[in-house]
Amino acid sequence: MTPPRRAGGPAPTDRLDSRFRAVAARGPARTAVTDAYGPLTYGELAEQAAIVTRALRDRVAPGQPVALRAGRSRHALAALLGILGAGASYLPIDPGYPEQRRRHLLEDSGTQLVVTDGALAPDETPLAELGPLRLAARPPVPGSAVLPPDTAYIIYTSGSTGVPKGCVVGHAQVLALLDAAVPLFGSGADDVWSLFHSWSFDFSVWEIWGALLYGGRAVVVDQETATDPDAFAALLAAERVTVLDQVPSAFGNLVTEATASGLRLPALRHVVLGGEALVPDDIRRWWAAGVAPGAAVTNMYGITETTVHVTHCRLTPEILREAGPGRTPIGRPLGHLDVQLRDETGRPVPPGERGELWVGGAGVSHGYLGRPELTAERFPQDPEGGGRRYRSGDWAVADAEGFLHYVGRMDGQVKLRGFRIELGEVEAALRALPGVLGAACLVDDAGRTPALAAFVVADRDTLPPARVRELLAGRLPVHMLPQALHYLDRLPVTPHGKLDRTALVAARTGGRDPGAARVSIP
Known part of the structure; x- marks a missing residue:
């Protein structure tokens, strides 16, 4: 099996997996993850990841994609860490996706290796048994795209032509996000994060590494619990979750359950919302019910192409009152990013005028896998200077102090349920x-x-x-x-x-x- 060609340059030394191993070495007995099977320590998770790394090490080139086709469990986290530990990147493929879409992601990415906790496809050849996981090979795909050696993951987003497109994100871009955003929440070893989202949704990137790179505990929410507000609420209370990440529509279901049952979450410190426009009435109901009096609620606007989160806005009753219909408060850019509002010609617009969000800075991804023309179109060099930017296709308005409100899409793209x-x-x-x-x-x-x-x-x-x-x-x-x-x-x-x-x-x-x-x- 011949690995795909890679872009030149060495792989980075500051990586997600290396930071995780450092955290695990400092506290191997601390609980890293809890799922339906019980707790797992940092040391145990590192050992399980090392098994995957050893199986892959001589089979991958730096940045080469390895498919992660696994459900929500500790095993998926071990696989993800093991893939990165071998110097490869992970391509998450939700087992619930239709077979046609799963096949497209594998073929479009040129992926030749799969780590899975389920059955193999007819064209996949088993290579190794890794406890509850299996490593398999796929037929080679001619003409595979060149990937940067620092690639951490590829996540596919919906495409306007009917063909999904893969966004290539590097270790440095994720680390820049974490270094800028996690300190805003004061998160550390005492925190318990919910891992609510599919690995194929980039909100999971924030959840995984926000917990594991800071010594916290990650609570994996299985698919059945995630779709049952009553069971999810009970899990939050039982595990004493302190950092809850939610798409507003899912949060609305939780609010309804909490207000009906009288749920109280005294341990909760932060609710982080993202993925779609806010539903202000749900936040007001949450506050009125006193579900978590000590928890701040923060809205974080984000884009896959600029690595999960772009802006942050700590919500208050005053901010919600001032937002108005069709205006979602998204606040200010994170410290590693620069956000500007531009008109259709790429020129900055004055405060109060609607403009497209152009995002620059350390979180801007490498672009789209095998789509150089689309990458050049959506990631142009800034005409005002400052390197590459991502043209989001999102309209926003800024006030005189630079506070941003999202006001809609420029095209046929929408965000629903994250x-x-x-x-x-x-x-x-x-x-x-x-x-x-x-x-x-x-x-x-x-x-x-x-x-x-x-x-x-x-x-x-x-x-x-x-x-x-x-x-x-x-x-x-x-x-x-x-x-x-x-x-x-x-x-x-x-x-x-x-x-x-x-x-x-x-x-x-x-x-x-x-x-x-x-x-x-x-």
């Missing part, structure tokens, strides 16, 4: 279904939390909602499946022939009827 979703990718999947003559998607924000609504030009009897759901589930991950389906005789268009999304909103609510009939997807 995941970035290109509406074009969902629409492409819908149009590919037999019997669909046209398709469009939008975010339905009429309820307490936003939801994805789909509109199709199709015959309901021939292609009923259950069948649509079944077919889409074979193409898209769960977080990209529409929550509601509307059948249309035709897609409404503007006088210029473009899709009339305003008319779609009216069709959704019944105010205008171009042949619409709302059908909830189970």
Whole structure:
């Protein structure tokens, strides 16, 4: 097996795995992680990671991607640490993804090795048994992209053309985030972090390393518990979690459970929200119920391409009152980043005027895997000087003091339940279904939390909602499946022939009827 070619230059000496080993050496008997199987010490976790490292060491080049296809458990953390310890990078592949998407991620990345806690695919050859984990080889992919040797992970995000794209992030970029952000929370060895999110969602990067690089304890939340607010609330209380990371929609479910049950979390010090726009009423309900009187609530706007978090905003009743509809307070940039608001020509806009967020600094990632044209477009050299920046595609407004409010997307990309979703990718999947003559998607924000609504030009009897759901589930991950389906005789268009999304909103609510009939997807 021939490893893919790598970009030149040595791998870094200051790495996530080396910092972890230093923490483990200082306190090997401290509890590092707790999951459904019980506690595991730093020393034990380091030993399990070393088993994976030894199996990989002679099989990988610096930065080479190794797929991590594992559920939420201590075993996944050991695998992740072991992959990095061998000098490789990890490509998280959620076992719950449809087979077609899992295969695309492996083939697009040129990944030749897989570490998994589950069954192997038919084209995978077992190489080693690593306790509860298995190492397997995949057929080589010709023409694999060149990766920097300091690559730590590749996380795929939704693509507007229907093809997901991999974002390449280095060790230095993650360490810059942690060095800038963790001190803001005063987090250390006494903290207990919840690991709530899928490894395929970059919020998990913050959770994993925020706990393990500072001597804290990570509580892995399994999939079943994560989707059950009652069980999740009980876990938070039993484990005395001090740092809770949540997407606002999941937080809203927790608030509902907490207010109904009288839950109290006296140990909780911080609630960190990110991944989508705030629901201010949920935060007010949280405060009013007195669930965690000692816990600060912080909103952190972030982007995968600039390494998880970009800004931070400690929320107060006053900040929420001043935000106003359609304006999410995101505060100020973290210390390792520089954020500017630019117009369509790339020129800075004055305070109070809407502009696109351009992000520069130590957290800007290497770009997209094997997509040089897209990387050049989205990561241009700053025309005002200062190196590369990432053009976020997000609109924001800054006041005279530089305090930022997020006000929406420039394109068809949305964030729901913490995941970035290109509406074009969902629409492409819908149009590919037999019997669909046209398709469009939008975010339905009429309820307490936003939801994805789909509109199709199709015959309901021939292609009923259950069948649509079944077919889409074979193409898209769960977080990209529409929550509601509307059948249309035709897609409404503007006088210029473009899709009339305003008319779609009216069709959704019944105010205008171009042949619409709302059908909830189970």
